Amino acid sequence: MGNVIDDLRTRFVTFDEDPFNEVDSLVLSQLSYxxxxxxxxxxxxxxADDAGGDDADSAAIPMVPVRDLLRAERYDAMFGRVWSPQLNVDLLRAMCENPRWRALRVGAYVDEFDAASTKQFSACVFDVGDGALYVAFRGTDSSIVGWKEDFTMAFRRPVASQSAAVRYLADVACRWDGPLMVxxxxxxxxxxxxxxxxMPDDVASRVTAVYSHDGPGFDEAFLESPEYRRISAKVHKSVPESSVIGMLFEQREQAAAGYEVVTSDGLGIMQHFALNWQVRDGRFVHADGLTGGARYAARTLNDWMARYDDERRRLFIEGLFAILEAGGYPTFGELTAHWAQSLPAMLVAARGIDAGDRGVMVEVLKGFAATAATSVIPGGDRRE
Known part of the structure; x- marks a missing residue:
């Protein structure tokens, strides 16, 4: 038993021998960072309307072999701002050496950041080589703006990145007429x-699977909507035992009700890091369920939100991030690297927080600020 890299180094089956599954999705989701x-x-x-047509195919989406990424001089720029750069390089190498992934191609890359609209969005497309296209959306980066957008989901839908994701997937679907995985x-x-x-019905019918690996959930209104119900059977959600981010806004308490719990060899919040998830023979190693601490943290925040309307949630989230932004640094790496300078300003900003909100805010800060460290090298992340 080991992580996905260990599995790639020892298991050489092709997609013809073992079809695409949730572990393959985790591999591509991590590479999209x-x-x-x-x-x-x-x-x-x-x-998108100009790109489609009866002859829409992969030729309309220019791509290059993933093996073309194997350039040592590029590794720092590619992986220098994600957690554990060497593990990410190891993942890329293991994929290119494995017959399962040798034909993999990548293209349609986009990376957008806009502090004014609280937007951090990135995506790319992978041609898996089994007849399907995989559309990968990058997770939250180290920027405070990116994490603020995540929490804005508590009172607004869609947020800027959700709107961007809809446009991106619709455009890809017009340029590709085969099956899609997301x-x-x-x-x-x-x-x-x-x-x-x-997506409209004709595109939704081509979506064969949707994978959310420790992704934040949705409110009850979304889960009960006809649009979500139409694709719900295709959604595969997985979380580690000590999930924090994946249980945000999550309405379902039991794995049987909508998500699988995966064993991770990370300690505490480091379980969020995908390359700590445990894999055996191309499948996740399942845990018995969430830890008590993960359940407590999820209930603390989710129960709090259930008591208040969107306006009160908005005020809470804006208060929370006003504290973080008062530190004067745009990323968590820089914030923690300059803790002595940023903390006094943050404490001053915290004085204005409603006393009734402080307990919940402390739980949030303990959880997601620590989780942010799994996406970056502390002190080493700067936006270009």
Missing amino acids: ARMPGNVPRWDGGD GGHSKGGNLAVYAAAS
Whole structure:
């Protein structure tokens, strides 16, 4: 038993021998965290209506072999701002060496960041080589803006990245007439579910699977909507035993009701990091259920939100991030690296918080601020 890299190094079955599954989705979701180099074709963001047609196929989506990413001089730019750069390089190498992934191609890369609209969005497309296209949405990066967007989901839908994900998937669907799979890790999983549910019937019918790996959930109104119900049987959600982010806004308490719990060798919040998830023979190693701490943290926040309307939630989230933004640094890595300088300003900002909200806010800060560290190298992340 080991992680997905260990599995790739020892198991050499092709997709013909063992069809695409949730572990394969986790592999692609993790690879989508890479800042793709310039040789990977960019998404042009054009009008999807102009790109489709009866002859729409992969030729309409320029791609390059993933093996073209194997350039040591590019590794720092690609992986220098994600947690454990060397493990991510190891993942890329193991994929390119394995017959299951040798034909993999990537393209339609997009990376958008806009502090004014609280938007952090990135996606790419993988041609798996089994006749299907996998649309991967990147999870939250280290920016405070990115995490603020995640929590904005508590009182607003769609947030900026959800709208971007819908446009992106619709454009890809017009340029490709075959089956589609959609997925992502962390916020990327939420975007995958939201985008798939928002597609018109003709596109939704071509979506064969939707994967959310420790992605935030949705409110009851979304889960009961006709759009979500139409795709719900295709949604595969997986979370580690000590999930925090994946249980945000999650309405379902039992794995049998909508998600599987995976064993992770990470400690505490580090279980969120996908390369700590345990795999055996190409499948997740399942745990008995969420830990008591994970259940408590989820109930603390979710029960609090259930008591208040969207306006009160908005005020709470804006108060929470006003504290973080008062630190004066745009990313969690920089914030923690300059803790001595940022903490006094944050404490001053915290004085204005309603006393009744402080207990919940402390639980949130303990959970998601620590989780943010799994996406970056502390102190080493700066937006270009």
